[in-house]
Amino acid sequence: MAPQLSPVSATRSSFPPTWEALHLTLVSGKGGVGKTTLACGLARHWAQQFPQQQLLLLSTDPAHSLGDVLQMPVTAQAQAVPDRPNLQVQALDAKQLLGAFRDRYGAVLELLVERGSFVEGEDLTPVWDLNWPGVDELMGLLEIQRLLNQRVVDRIVVDMAPSGHTLNLFKLMDFLDTILSALELFQEKHRVISRSFTGRYTPDEADTFLHELKQDLAQGRAWLQDPQRTACLVVAIAEPMSLLETQRFVAALATLRIPLGGLLLNRILPLPPLAPSPTAWDTLPWEQRDRLSEQQQLLEQFTTIAPDKPVLTLPLLATEPIGALGLDTLMAQVERLSQVVRVPPPAVQWPDPIPPGLTDFIATGRKLILVGGKGGVGKTTVAAAIGLAMAQRHRDRRIRLISIDPAHSLGDAFGQTLGHEPRPIQLDALAGDAGPLHLSGQEVDAEQVLQQFREDYLWELAEMMSGEQAADSPLQLAYGPEAWKQIVSEALPGIDEMLSLVTVIDLLERGEQDLIILDTAPTGHLLRFLEMPTALSDWLAWIFKLWIKYQDVLGRTDLIGRLRGLRQQVVLTQKKLKDPQHTEFIGVVQAQAAIVTEAQRLTQSLAALGLHQHYLVHNRYTPGQVLTGDSLGDSPGETQRKPLAQDNPFAHLEIVRLPPLPRSVTPLERVQGAAHLLFAEFADSPTQT
The missing domain is CATH 3.40.50.300 (P-loop containing nucleotide triphosphate hydrolases)
Structure with a gap:
């Protein structure tokens, strides 16, 4: 069967002009498709193309591999790439950023929480030293927004975590807005109390903090959702699971109003120069033809995901594209996808097993x-x-x-x-x-897990944290539990995964699986x-x-009993x-x-x-x-x-x-x-x- 062209062969093209104008480029996609490689390659390309600009290559992935790809040490401190002095590279350290956040805002945040609950400032100090779920995404989002708002550099390229956790990071914009609203209620309660005792209210440092935070969050959201300045480039490979995840990811980006810049299809096999004859494809090695057939079929489907956005391809190279030479070689071979070739699949061949294999886990007692x-x-x-x-x-x-x-x-x-x-x-x-x-x-489903957790514990815990037990208090109804309910209505990423693990252990202990x-x-x-x-x-x-310290005021022994039961499950886990x-x-x-x-x-x-x-x-x-x-x-x-x-x-x-x-x-x-x-x-x- 001779090679056939469909309406959709790759023609050589430079990067789309809209990409060249971006201030913030977010590179994400399914894990293992080459996001870090392409983020590094794009940053190097733009650093060479715009020598007058200052660029920053940043990773928000807690298991980043920037150093492995660039072949240079990468730390939480920004440092210049040796042959691209206008390009700095940095891997975010969530704990370090949290420490800086605490130093800057810790005192005023503790003051606001104290105004909205029964706790005293000293009770809150240990919270900063606890392990926060979702701290990687939260600190990453805040740092990206800070860099954009302060115009630290001219252009930022972000090597994002895989698609699911990238979406969690973007969703934190709503989480932060909710937290801000709750903190505003805490402060409004303080204002009402002040006016009731003195007849007037003088703004303090908490008001200044809330005003600045509101401005910063609004500006950060505007940056992230501005298609003239920001775009998410989605990296994929021509394999079925990557196609399906890319479809879902692009749809989720649209829901969150994160601009899509286009698709980068990585590790594409080059089409061999074959004579147009019915047996042309039979001359190819079996594995090459097998992969070509699948890739070319899927390439056409990728073009339908976002028809108005560019789809670029990058080839599978003979050696891994790492280091300056490898990355620049890869970037020089970017092509615009305009056609695909239908390659008939070969007869299926299964390989033979290679000993040793895995063991019988049930026979060995694993659960x-x-x-x-x-x-x-x-x-x-x-x-x-x-x-x-x-x-x-x-x-x-x-x-x-x-x-x-x-x-x-x-x-x-x-x-x-x-x-x-x-x-x-x-x-x-x-x-x-x-x-x-x-x-x-x-x-x-993270939301279903969290909703059950809220119903089992968090709604009642929110009421307890407010410290206001009198149901007929107008102040309580206006500013007490409502603010805490707003807080627990949101959740940092990671809590759902942990709760799922507790559920898994419970299923095994009860013999259901x-x-x-x-x-x-x-x-x-x-x-x-x-x-x-x-x-x-x-x-x-x-x-x-906290409960032991304030139990005479709080009561709620039933809730504490259930929380102790939860802790026992956690310890068992x-x-x-x-x-x-x-x-x-x-x-x-x-x-x-x-x-x-x-x-x-x-x-x-x-x-x-x-x-x-x-x-x-x-x-x-x-x-x-x-x-x-x-x-x-x-x-x-x-x-x-x-x-x-x-x-x-x-x-x-x-x-x-x-x-x-x-x-x-x-x-x-x-x-x-x-x-x-x-x-x-x-x-x-x-x-x-």
């Missing part, structure tokens, strides 16, 4: 499996494959897959729709004579998630201390997470320098947290690859590099190799194939069903 790693390495596929393999092996057991990543793709992995409530995954075609498979799945597999968020937010039980325990301990007989973490890695470096850091962090890890899944493994100290060379033509030292963080792990899966198959067939390759002893291959 909870956490699958994690850098975004885009294949966590969801591996989690789905584990669930399917265990369901095939143990048809009398109840197994559940749960996604806690804000940007869910668990349903996409099976080609089925999942929601907040668990539902059976349709596996009738795989049942056979052995009977049905008891595998269910759910994608946790025999095994739960968690598809987790990318590395930085995974670590925050694992730290959340400790954080919630500390917050509850602070509330108990902490214990179960660190029990190697109960919980196992499985890391997933691919053959790229930034990925293996992040996997090393994750392994070290897990050990520090006391979590058990025995396996590391090397996804998309090809024969001859060796774990190396600075890369895992799987790019075409890439040579192997120095093996990791014997004392490397992976030395104690069993490496399980998962070869590349064929692309021209259904989602369920792909999961079934992965299950067979990871558990060859008892998971059927797609060719056996």
Whole structure:
């Protein structure tokens, strides 16, 4: 079959003129698609194009890899890129920013909360030292707004976290507006009291703070939502799960009124120069044709996501685009997508399993499996494959897959729709004579989790924090619980993930599920998630201390009793997470320098947290690859590099190799194939069903 052109071949084009005029460029997308690489490449490109401008490349991702890509140290202090002196690079440190925020505003915030509650200033001091959920996103948003409002530089390029957590950051604009409204009520209560005693009111430092904060937040929102100055560039790769997540992400950006600049489609295979004959595609290697066929089919679908926005492509290079030369080489090959070529798929070929595989986790007594790693390495596929393999092996057991990543793709992995409530995954075609498979799945809806938490605890806690128990008090009705209810009506990102973990442990303890597999968020937010039980325990301990001090005034022993029950669940969760007989973490890695470096850091962090890890899944493994100290060379033509030292963080792990899966198959067939390759002893291959 000769190559055919559709109405939609890539023609050479510079970056769109609208991009060149941007003051703020936000680079985001599904994890693992190359967001950091393209953010670094764009910043270097514009620094060269506009030498008279001062540029800042910034990362809000807690597990950033700017230094790995730029091949230079990157810290919380902005520093110039050696060959681009007008470009500075910085990775935000949320704790450092929180400390600076406390130094600047801590006293006045404590004063406002004291005016709106029963607590005294000294009671609030410990709050600053607690682990805040969502502090990464909150401090990131405030710092971006500060840089824009103060015009610190001419142009900012932000390497954002993966799409789900990027949306959480943007949603914090509404959160901050709500907090401001609540603080205004606290201050208005103070004003009313002052007038009732003195007949007049003199504005104080709290009024000045509220006025300035209101202005800053309004200006920051205006910047972020101004299409003349700001745009979010969405990075993707031509794979089905990336397409689906990009569709959802672009729709969410529109809802939040964040301007979309366009799409950047990364790692596109070049079309080979073939003679126009019916057998032309048969001359290509099988894997190249398989990937070309899928990519070209999906490219056309990408053009329909935002028809009025530019779609640019970047090629898959022979070596990883890191360092100055690699990044500049990549940026020189950006092209505008205008046509796609229909490539007929080859006959499906499944690879053979490569021992060793994963173990039978149910037989070894595991109850909870956490699958994690850098975004885009294949966590969801591996989690789905584990669930399917265990369901095939143990048809009398109840197994559940749960996604806690804000940007869910668990349903996409099976080609089925999942929601907040668990539902059976349709596996009738795989049942056979052995009977049905008891595998269910759910994608946790943060808002539903939080709403239940509010109803169980927070609404009553808000009334308690107001310190005003007299229901007939006009002052109480106007300014007391109302302000606190506004506060708890919003929530910092991360609370929902932690509450989901508590629920998971409860399901296992009550015997409702025999095994739960968690598809987790990318590395930085995974670590925050694992730290959340400790954080919630500390917050509850602070509330108990306040209640003990003021219990004669507060009462509410029933609420405190229920909160103590919650803390007991949290303590049990902490214990179960660190029990190697109960919980196992499985890391997933691919053959790229930034990925293996992040996997090393994750392994070290897990050990520090006391979590058990025995396996590391090397996804998309090809024969001859060796774990190396600075890369895992799987790019075409890439040579192997120095093996990791014997004392490397992976030395104690069993490496399980998962070869590349064929692309021209259904989602369920792909999961079934992965299950067979990871558990060859008892998971059927797609060719056996």
